[in-house]
Amino acid sequence: MAASLKLDKSDFFQRVYAVVRQIPFGRVSTYGAIARAIGAPGAARTVGYAMNASHNMPDVPAHRVVNRMGMLTGKHHFAGSDTMQRLLAEEGILVEQDCVVDFEQRLWIPEPLI
């Protein structure tokens, strides 16, 4: 038996990256939304953890991921303190006081990953 009842744990990160990559240009998503999309609603923290490891993945727009309040909680983890905000500004997303302006309007909810 055994075989593969459960997928490899590394796949968790891969799923996170897959979802983040689907975030459209000019939109943002949340850790919780991504966690739910991969079938782990309570793993929002782990999603952030995966983001930290996504630095080797240029295709993963980690700057488009914010917390449920639209705050750039992870901006401090980028190369520069303003890097995340700048990247968002490049996409037309305004940020004030580390908060995405019209967050609910910019928010993009990913579909559950199959």
Place this chain on the structure above:
DNA sequence: GGAGTGACGCGGC
């Protein structure tokens, strides 16, 4: 191998 941590989210006081 147990305990702590972390780019979160939610419930309780």
Place this chain on the structure above:
DNA sequence: AGCCGCGCCACTC
């Protein structure tokens, strides 16, 4: 109404 604490899941020491 805000502030505090716990849970979740993967990873490191």
